[in-house]
Amino acid sequence: MSWMAVAEKDFRDAIRSRLLVVLTVLFAVFAAGAAYVVSEIDPPQQAALTGEVTTGLLIAGLVSATAVFIPIVAIAASYRSLAGERDSGSLKLLLSLPNSRRDIVAGKFVGRSAVVGVALLVGFAVGLVVTAVLADAFSVLEYLVFVAVSLLFALVFVAITVGVSAFTASTSRAAYGAFGLFVVFQFLWGVLVQGLAYALNGFSFPEGGEQFPEWIQNLANFLFIVDPTTAYQQGTLWVVRLLDDSQEAQETMAELPFYAQDWFGFVIMVVWIAVPLAVGYLRFDAADL
Template identity: 45%
Template sequence: MSTLAVARKDFRDALRSRVLLGLTGLFVLFVAGASYFFARIQPQPGTGGDPTALVLIFSLLTPASLFVPILGLALGYKAVAGERESGRIKLLLSLPHSRLDVVLGKALGRTGVLVVPVVVGFAVGAAVIFWQSSRFTPVNYVAFAFATVLLGLAYIAIGVAISSATTSTFRALIGGLSLLAVLEFLWRPVRIAIVYLVNGLSLPQQAPGDWYFFLQTLPPGSAYSNAARSLLPKNPTTLAITGPTPDAFYLQDWFGFVILAVWIIVPLALGYRRFERTDL
């Protein structure tokens, strides 16, 4: 119950600071604008195609995989470090809350702050897609929104973990942005460097194996894309989007949900362990 009490207080603080209203407006503009844009550039009836809702939904994958991580980190990096900077952490821990309650409660509260904009944004986006598209698939759309929430939760967990392990919001911000840059923008050279080291300081002449392709799926953004693609019906129309199904189970699209779960659990566990051992 202490965890939920911390989460409720964190959510109410977001309401009072108007953070929730700002994030909701921002996400509504993002989803509605992207939905309308991709609907306009899709082939129209009579010109070789139809802007179906399924195609429009997955046109949002790339922009969402960039926008949502930034949103998640923005929500998470001040979670604990901000309380320590202001001195409120001692007051919070003087109440019947453990340090675990604080870490988990902050993560849950900020997840609630994320869920509201995502739900409202995707509801508005659904209206835009329904207006622009000849068909609307609500089941796939809701599942896609769920996968998007998981991506945001993964980066909230990362932000809260870094915030729990540092003593200042500036360090937490720099750490979060650095990790975001590595995972979402610089992961390809990191993979090549790993292959170079594993292969004895040389690049192999052929594909290293399934483990190399597994490395491609490890960043939260890649895991999110795979998880979202696993929600697509397997038919010739969408095969070009999803690609062939690999043999190894850990390379299949559905395994993206497992990777996202790991990104949620492991950072929080590490952040709590560091926070638990810190002298306030």
């Protein structure tokens, strides 16, 4: 066997367990509901002012919702990928076949990515229909690019979760670890960065409307972007602005440091795919199974 065979088996197992069906239905309902809410109930501020809901504005409104729901789908699909095999004892069977531990980690990542990818593609297809009906000026290209960036973001959390699952021998610890990281990124990251800036400034905040010293502010700005959720949102907005040919936005971005420009979000997402998988593999490779 090889990593491809491991991935194929993992995907078939997901179909048999109905995990793929459940995730697909959940994301389809989410995508349709989110598109309706953003376009009809709570449109972006600019759309409310102009009275026109374009695809770009709809995506700008959707990205906050997908930034929360996509990681949940990826974690639910992936946390048992390796820890579950160790719990059940089936990992020993995989290792008894001509598989290296690298093959198993890579195959699990590809297999779970395929499960999440299918669920998202079907869900986004449903969202495409709703968006096409509700948007006043619909662009298929903008929507498809948004889907592509969202799939990349999904790979980030599949990689993080598979890495955590490879790192631990317990399914429950894998779940707690992956969801714990999700909570940190989603709700606590900004607070932690502000706390670090506060500590580096001698445990005090600037007074009288002043800012932190430049080096602290630059470090904080960089750390804000290291969060994969922020990277996804920035990368999505950069692509939308690029397709809309927003010259003013591009000129404004060009004045910022490279790490503060929206395109840098793609670099951050790629790093978040590679590093957790590498760390998880190294731990898994050294583990006494």
